[in-house]
Amino acid sequence: MSDEENKDRNAGKHESSDIQIERSPGEAYVIFIEMNNLLNKLKLLNYEDEYLIKWKMKALSRHYFAIQTNTGEQFHSFITLAAWLIQQSGHNFEKPQEFDDPNTVISGILNQLRKLGYEVNFGTNKVKTGSGEQVIYTLNRLADEALKVKGFSWKDPEYENEAEEQDDEPNGDEPDEAELDLNKIEENMLRYDSDDQDAEDENIMNMEALNKLNTMVSGKNLMTEKRHEEILESNTDANEWKLEVERVLPQLKVTIKTDHKDWRTHIEQMHNYQESIDESLKETKNYFEKLYDEISRTLEKLGSREKYINNQLEEPMQAFRNYQDRLAEIKETYRSRSTGINERAQILAKVTSELQRVKEEMEEAGQSMTDGSPLIKIKKAMESIKSDMKNMDVRIGVLEHILIQAKLRHKDLINDNKDK
The missing domain is CATH 1.20.5 (Single alpha-helices involved in coiled-coils or other helix-helix interfaces)
Structure with missing residues (x-):
């Protein structure tokens, strides 16, 4: 492979890595939006009554499948919810049990998703964790299919006509535009204070503006002195002043909204x-x-x-402690000696078992020596043998007689043949 090809491949790798790094900063929060959409779809399907109560499941939070917390619990919730959504979409799918094979259950869910016409470009291992983008994607698609079967359709948002709002007349209960709200007054005061503070900060940072400000202040001081001199000789008409006050007085009315949470009430x-x-x-x-x-x-x-009781019981308590120490020593000696007794008891048990075995053997030998039943059996056997021998002798005699007769007949036949 040439060096130019290696450079091209390395450049391609760097470009691909740059493409992977340049991701939108809001892409990490898309999964939370999808999870929120899934929860809204489940509420439209009335999953509180149909799924949580009937199937005895735990309610889902807004970020349940978006963040990995408990893998086993999330996986069980995922396969159970997927099975319920498949049933809601009009297809047969059994509720997963505790001892079912996870791979088989996931394969069934993904196959059902493919049958519905949705693309599945990830493996079963992606959804085994029970959380993540693939899990939310699967549940969202199944929820969409269930909403289609239920006949639900998303409507376009309705916007109010601004012209109608402007033409509407104000109600009698609403406050007059001339009335002021304390909240608005406080907001305006805070805004003016913040503007003044910003202006002061800008003046501090800008030395030239500071010099100009000093000249303006000196000019204002001169103006105020002139105004004070003019105020000493007032040219204001009292009647005009009263009319102006009566005209402005309705605008100065302040209304305070009653709030039960406010401590002033x-x-x-x-x-x-x-x-x-x-x-x-x-x-x-x-x-x-x-x-x-x-x-x-x-x-x-x-x-x-x-204190009196403690003084009275001090000596008995000391004696009691001494007795307790003595009792502990006696118990210790008892334990040490009881171990030797247990060992000797085991040896005694072995000796007694051996002695019992020897006694049984001696009893069996004595019974065999004093018992005459074997002799009787032998005598009976000899008598039966003798009777059998007698019977055999009789049979032998009969056979010899028959044999002699046969020989004589044979000789007679031979002699007859010779004479002829």
Whole structure:
């Protein structure tokens, strides 16, 4: 391979790595949006009643399948929810059991997804974790199919007509435009303060602007001095001033919205509670002081009594401790000696078992020596043999007789043949 080809391949690798690195910063949050969409689809399918209650499953959070927490629990929830969605889409799919093969169950779910016409370009290992992009994709597609079967369709958003809103007349209950809101006043004041602060910061950073500001301030001081001189001689008409005040007075009206959570609405009630607490405290304070004195005296008596009892029981307690130590020593000697007794008891048990075996053998030998049953059996056997021998002798005699007769007949036949 040439050097140019190697350079081209390396350049291609660098380009591919750059492409992989240049990813959108919001791509990591897409999985959370998809999980939220899945949860909304499940709510449209009424999964609280049909799935959680009937199948006795735990409710899902907004980020349940987006973040890996408990792999076993998430995998069980995934396959169970997928089976329920497949059933909701009108197809037969058994509820997964505890001892089912995970690979078989996942393959069945993905095959069902392919039958519905959706693309599956990942393996079974991607969904074994029970969380991630592939799991949410699978459940979203199954939920879409279930919504189609249920006849649900997404409608376009409806926007209100701005012209109609402008033409609507204000209600009588609504506050007048001339009335001011304290919240708006506070916001404006904060905004003006922040603008002034920004202006001051900019003036501090800009030395030239600071010099200009000093000249402006000096000019303003001169103007204020002139105004003070003019104020000493007022040319204002009192009637015009009253008319102006009457005209502006409705605009200066301030309305405060009643908020039950605001502490100002409950200030009077708080004062009443405080007064009632103070009054009840005066009555109960004496009782508490008396009770405190009685408890203190009782504790002092208990302490003195405890000291007296401890002094009286000091010697018996010391004797009791000595007896306990002596008892512990005796128990220790008993344990050490009991171990020797146990060993000797085991040896005795072995000797007694051996002695019992020897006794049984001796008894069997004595019984065999004193018992005459074998002799009787031998005598009976000899008698039966003798009777058998007699029978055999008789049979032998009969056979000899028959044999002699046969020989004589044979001789007679030979002699007859010779004479002829």
